[in-house]
Amino acid sequence: MRRSLWVGGFFMLIMAILPARLPGESDPVQKYRSILWDHLTALCDLGPRYPGSEGHAKTRAYIRNVAERYADSWKEQAFVARVGYAEELPLYNYELTFKGTGDKPPILLGAHYDTRPFADEESNSQKEARPIVGANDGGSGTAVLLAMAQYFHENPPERTVQLVFFDGEDWGRKGSDEYFLGSSYYAEQLKKEDKSTWPARVLVVDMVAQKNLKIFKEQYSFRSSPSFIEFVFDTAKELGVDQFVPMLRYSVRDDHLPFIYMKIPSVLLIDFDYPHWHTLEDTLDKCSADSMLAVFRVVLETVRRV
Numbered sequence: 001m002r003r004s005l006w007v008g009g010f011f012m013l014i015m016a017i018l019p020a021r022l023p024g025e026s027d028p029v030q031k032y033r034s035i036l037w038d039h040l041t042a043l044c045d046l047g048p049r050y051p052g053s054e055g056h057a058k059t060r061a062y063i064r065n066v067a068e069r070y071a072d073s074w075k076e077q078a079f080v081a082r083v084g085y086a087e088e089l090p091l092y093n094y095e096l097t098f099k100g101t102g103d104k105p106p107i108l109l110g111a112h113y114d115t116r117p118f119a120d121e122e123s124n125s126q127k128e129a130r131p132i133v134g135a136n137d138g139g140s141g142t143a144v145l146l147a148m149a150q151y152f153h154e155n156p157p158e159r160t161v162q163l164v165f166f167d168g169e170d171w172g173r174k175g176s177d178e179y180f181l182g183s184s185y186y187a188e189q190l191k192k193e194d195k196s197t198w199p200a201r202v203l204v205v206d207m208v209a210q211k212n213l214k215i216f217k218e219q220y221s222f223r224s225s226p227s228f229i230e231f232v233f234d235t236a237k238e239l240g241v242d243q244f245v246p247m248l249r250y251s252v253r254d255d256h257l258p259f260i261y262m263k264i265p266s267v268l269l270i271d272f273d274y275p276h277w278h279t280l281e282d283t284l285d286k287c288s289a290d291s292m293l294a295v296f297r298v299v300l301e302t303v304r305r306v
């Protein structure tokens with residue numbers, strides 16, 4: 001009796017230390033590591049990508065190109081935001097749709113592709129006025145979505161997926177309400193549609209490329225969508241993705257808020273412990289392909305299981 005228990009325990013231990021995949025078994029997600037990195041590099045090469053800049057126009061062309069190549073259908077949502085003293089700011093969201101093989105309601109995966117027009121976390125006033133490259137903030141979420149476009153083209157999802165690239169997330173001055181302009185507009189338009197067409201879940205990724213990535217549970221997500229955030233973190237745990245730490249940390253106002261107001265379960269994945277946030281130092285050398293791949297894996301598996 002004691003012996004067989006011991007033997008059973010021994011096998012359980014073996015099971016616990018075996019990797020999820022055996023050596024030689026191919027990992028269909030691993031190839032996206034370099035695809036993620038190539039997208040992030042290409043975005044950073046375009047320079048600052050704030051609305052109205054040359055980099056922004058080039059980023060839009062880049063997204064359209066990926067959409068044309070991989071999406072089942074896509075649309076540009078162009079609109080004009082009123083900012084500052086009645087200034088008109090043209091903005092553009094992009095929605096890429098990948099038709100599900102099943103009939104579950106869609107899931108929306110979102111990220112902002114604009115970058116901050118000024119480095120207002122710099123202590124030097126000369127630097128403060130300059131636009132940031134936003135490798136992590138603006139670049140990383142966009143790279144994740146761009147790589148997903150290829151993934152869902154090659155591996156059609158069971159549930160319809162909408163990849164939405166939001167504009168104008170990082171436009172506003174501190175203390176203003178001129179943040180997440182693109183996602184707010186997108187949500188306003190969605191409210192005019194029949195509820196049956198709304199996404200059942202919203203998952204937003206932002207600032208997910210830094211080295212030593214640690215993603216904690218964001219507080220607005222946790223309070224509004226507790227079972228969905230548990231689901232995401234349980235998925236990360238089962239995959240053995242240890243960049244996800246199942247503890248509460250920051251409250252971050254981001255592109256998930258307009259959907260939370262619509263009572264759609266919505267989660268933001270972000271690592272807000274980033275010393276280069278809103279500075280000129282938010283550059284490619286602070287980023288890691290492995291960090292993005294970790295988030296990519298968890299999001300894909302969440303889409304598959306939820």
Ligand SMILES: [Zn+2]
Pocket residue numbers: 116137170278
């Ligand atoms: Zn930002």
